[in-house]
Structure formats: structure tokens, C-alpha cells
Amino acid sequence: MKILLTGSSGRVGTAVATLLAADHEITGLDLGPGPFTTVHGDVADTALINTLCQQQDAVIHTAALHAPHVGHASDDDFRRINVHGTQNLLDACRRHAVPRFVFTSSTSVYGHALAPGKQAVWVDETLTPQPRDIYDETKRAAENACRSAVADGLRCTVLRMSRSFPEPERLMALYRLYRGVDLRDVAQAHALALGSNTPGFRCYVISAPTPFQPSDCVQLLHDAAAVVSRYFPWSPAAFARRGWLLPQAIDRVYAIDHAVAELGYRPRFGFETLFDAVADRGGSR
Ligand SMILES: NC(=O)c1ccc[n+]([C@@H]2O[C@H](COP(=O)([O-])OP(=O)(O)OC[C@H]3O[C@@H](n4cnc5c(N)ncnc54)[C@H](O)[C@@H]3O)[C@@H](O)[C@H]2O)c1
Numbered sequence: 001m002k003i004l005l006t007g008s009s010g011r012v013g014t015a016v017a018t019l020l021a022a023d024h025e026i027t028g029l030d031l032g033p034g035p036f037t038t039v040h041g042d043v044a045d046t047a048l049i050n051t052l053c054q055q056q057d058a059v060i061h062t063a064a065l066h067a068p069h070v071g072h073a074s075d076d077d078f079r080r081i082n083v084h085g086t087q088n089l090l091d092a093c094r095r096h097a098v099p100r101f102v103f104t105s106s107t108s109v110y111g112h113a114l115a116p117g118k119q120a121v122w123v124d125e126t127l128t129p130q131p132r133d134i135y136d137e138t139k140r141a142a143e144n145a146c147r148s149a150v151a152d153g154l155r156c157t158v159l160r161m162s163r164s165f166p167e168p169e170r171l172m173a174l175y176r177l178y179r180g181v182d183l184r185d186v187a188q189a190h191a192l193a194l195g196s197n198t199p200g201f202r203c204y205v206i207s208a209p210t211p212f213q214p215s216d217c218v219q220l221l222h223d224a225a226a227v228v229s230r231y232f233p234w235s236p237a238a239f240a241r242r243g244w245l246l247p248q249a250i251d252r253v254y255a256i257d258h259a260v261a262e263l264g265y266r267p268r269f270g271f272e273t274l275f276d277a278v279a280d281r282g283g284s285r
Contacts, residue, residue, distance in 0.1 A: 001194070003027070004056045004098075006043050006089070007063030009034025011164070012104055015183040016060060016190045027052060030063065043085030046092075053092035058100035058194055061089055067108060067135055075134045082138035083145070090149040100155050102193045103146050107162045107179070107205060107254055111136045116251045119217040120178075124255040125160075125203055143203070150201045157193035161186050162207035162254050170244040173274045176208040177228065178220075178253045182269030192263045204263055207254035209270045217253065224250040232271070238280035 001024045007013035008028025017026055017036035028036040029043065029052060041048045043063050053059065064082050065073050086103065093101055107123065111132035114121055121127070131137040146156040163180045166172075172180065189206040196202070211231040212220060219227050225246035229236050239246050259265035277283040 001025070001057040002055060003194070004029060004052050004059045004089075005036070006030070006059070006061045006085075007104075008036045008038075010062060011183060012161070012186055013062045015187040016062065019184075019187040019191055020194070027056070042081075044080050044088060046088050049088045049092045050095065053089070053096045053098055056093075056096070056098045058102065059089055059093055059098055060102045060104075060190055060194065061086060062104040064104070064139070065135070066106070066139075070133055070135050078134045078138045079141075082135075083141045086142035087145050090145055090154065093154055094149065094152040097153075099153070100194060101146065101149065101157070102190055103142065103156065103158045104190070105139050105143050105158045105160045105203075106135075107160050107207070108136050109140045109143065109160060114252050116221050118221070120220040120250050121252040122214045122217055122255060123252050124205055125258050147201045150199075155196075155199055156201050157196060158201070158203040159186075159189050159193060159206045160203065161189070162205070169274075170239075170242070173244075173271060174247055176269070176271040176274060178210055178212065178250050179207065181207045181267065185265075185267035185269055188267070189259065189263065189265050192265055196263060198262070202262070204259035204265070205254050205256055206259055206265065207256055207267075209256065209267050210253050211271070212250075212253045220250040220253070222249065224248060234275075234281050238275050241280070 003024050004027050006029045008017055009030035009032045027038055029039045030037040065078050109129040112130035113127055129140050131140045143158050146158055150156050164183050216227050228246055
């Protein structure tokens with residue numbers, strides 16, 4: 001396929017391009033340089049986007065101002081890049097009959113809905129987003145633009161990915177249980193969305209595989225260590241060996257069941273993969 005990939009110099013864009021480059025012809029668009037970026041420019045530049053969308057089979061749109069830019073970039077810049085930029089791409093897809101659009105959204109759109117009450121929040125696609133800052137608001141507005149664009153015959157997939165920033169090791173391991181994801185799994189989700197022939201609008205939570213169930217949510221908020229130890233009996237010793245504490249409370253769980261069932265998403269880099277199979281998990285060589 002011929003693909004326009006926005007944000008091709010960014011962390012997600014680079015991971016997506018690394019996975020897709022061998023099999024697809026990628027035009028990488030970004031403001032800054034990167035190994036997969038072939039065009040330097042702005043997603044909010046209508047003329048440029050119009051030109052770039054000619055004769056593409058798909059657009060993968062990862063470019064955005066995001067969480068680290070909150071408080072640094074203006075609200076107008078957030079709207080211009082995240083909302084107008086997305087609309088620009090959708091309009092160009094309609095004009096040039098580009099049939100597929102994959103939008104990198106964020107679990108951050110859930111915003112206030114992530115605050116736990118008496119139990120951890122089970123976060124799936126049925127939970128209503130309640131944006132709490134300009135990032136959430138503009139990602140949500142861009143999702144809605146994607147939803148509207150399917151009326152023009154576009155096949156739109158929104159991927160609400162969870163956190164994939166570099167973290168201290170303990171946090172990274174813990175986040176893989178409930179609110180984080182490896183960039184290689186994020187890239188896999190983009191590839192699956194690209195290849196999906198399901199018409200219309202689709203939205204999926206994309207995160208690492210969680211061991212937890214909705215029935216764990218009360219105990220997760222009050223005694224998360226007990227729940228983690230129950231699923232991974234080797235984890236107290238593995239944490240102690242590193243001088244780490246198991247968590248007391250887990251406030252949310254990102255559930256990927258919908259992406260697993262519909263997209264065929266099979267994340268490979270979960271909690272266990274961050275520990276040694278022999279020393280920590282008692283496996284054999
Ligand atoms: N990294 C995460 O943990 C995370 C979590 C959830 C969602 N996301 C989403 O993933 C996407 C990519 O995030 P990332 O971590 O790769 O961020 P990043 O900052 O590493 O990459 C974003 C890229 O977009 C480019 N860009 C920004 N404005 C642009 C514009 N106007 N025109 C063209 N290019 C522009 C930047 O130069 C950058 O290279 C974003 O849409 C973000 O909302 C990321």
C-alpha cells in the first residue's frame with residue numbers, strides 16, 4: 001500500500017514505520033527530521049496535505065501535540081494541530097478517495113472518568129470519555145471528526161493507546177499490568193488497523209495485556225499487592241530482589257478485549273516479559 005504517515009519522526013511514528021516499511025511505500029510527514037521522514041511540513045497546511053493525499057491507499061495519523069506539551073503549547077496550537085490538522089487530512093482523504101484512515105488517539109480522552117470511586121475503573125470502549133485538559137479535548141474532537149468522516153465512505157479506525165513513555169523500571173513493569181504499552185505492540189495495532197477490511201468507524205483501547213478481571217476492581221484499589229501476587233506468585237520475590245515494592249493501589253485497568261476480538265491484536269510485551277524467565281519466574285532454560 002501507499003501510506004501517508006504523519007508524525008513519522010516521533011516515537012509512535014518511528015515504531016509504526018519500522019514495522020511497515022518493508023511491505024509498504026511510506027511517505028513520512030513531520031515537522032522535524034527522522035529516518036522515515038521524507039516530507040517536512042505541517043499537518044495543518046491544507047495545500048500540502050491535499051498534495052500528499054493524492055494517490056495514497058491509506059493515511060496513518062500519529063502527529064500531534066500531546067501530554068508533554070500541555071502547559072507549554074497554547075490551546076490554539078493544540079486546536080490547530082490536533083483538530084484542524086486531523087480534519088485537513090480527513091477532507092483530503094475524501095477529496096482524493098483515500099479509503100483507509102488510522103488515527104492514533106489516547107486513553108487520556110477518558111480524563112475525569114479515570115478517577116476511581118470505591119473501586120478501580122474498568123476502562124474499555126463503553127466508558128464515556130470526559131476530557132479534562134486541552135490535550136484530551138482536542139484528541140476527543142479529532143476522534144469525533146473521524147467518526148463523522150465515515151459518512152463519506154472512509155474506513156476509520158481510532159486507536160486509543162495507553163502510555164508508552166520511557167519510565168523508571170519499576171513503574172514500567174507495573175504500568176504493563178494496567179495502563180502502559182510497548183511501542184512494538186502499538187505498532188502491531190496500527191498494522192492490524194491498516195489491514196482491516198471492516199467498513200465504517202471503529203475504536204479500540206490499545207494497551208499491554210492485563211491479567212485483571214472486572215471482579216478484581218475493588219481489591220485493586222485497596223490491596224493491589226495481594227491481587228498482583230495472586231496472578232503472579234513469583235512477583236513478590238522478584239520485586240524484593242530488586243528492592244521494589246508491590247503497589248498498594250491500582251486505580252484503573254485498560255481492557256483490550258475488543259481489540260483482541262475484532263482486530264486480532266495480540267500484544268507480546270506484557271508485565272512478565274520484563275522479568276527474567278529463569279531467575280524471576282522459575283522457568284527452565
Ligand atoms: N507516547 C505516548 O505515551 C502516547 C500515549 C497515548 C497516545 N499517544 C499519541 O501518539 C501520537 C504520537 O505520540 P509520540 O509519543 O510519538 O509523540 P512524539 O512527540 O514523539 O511524536 C509526535 C510527532 O509529531 C510531530 N508533529 C507535531 N506537530 C506536527 C505538525 N503540526 N505537523 C507535522 N508533524 C507534527 C512531531 O514533530 C513529532 O515528531 C500522538 O498522537 C499522541 O497523542 C502517545
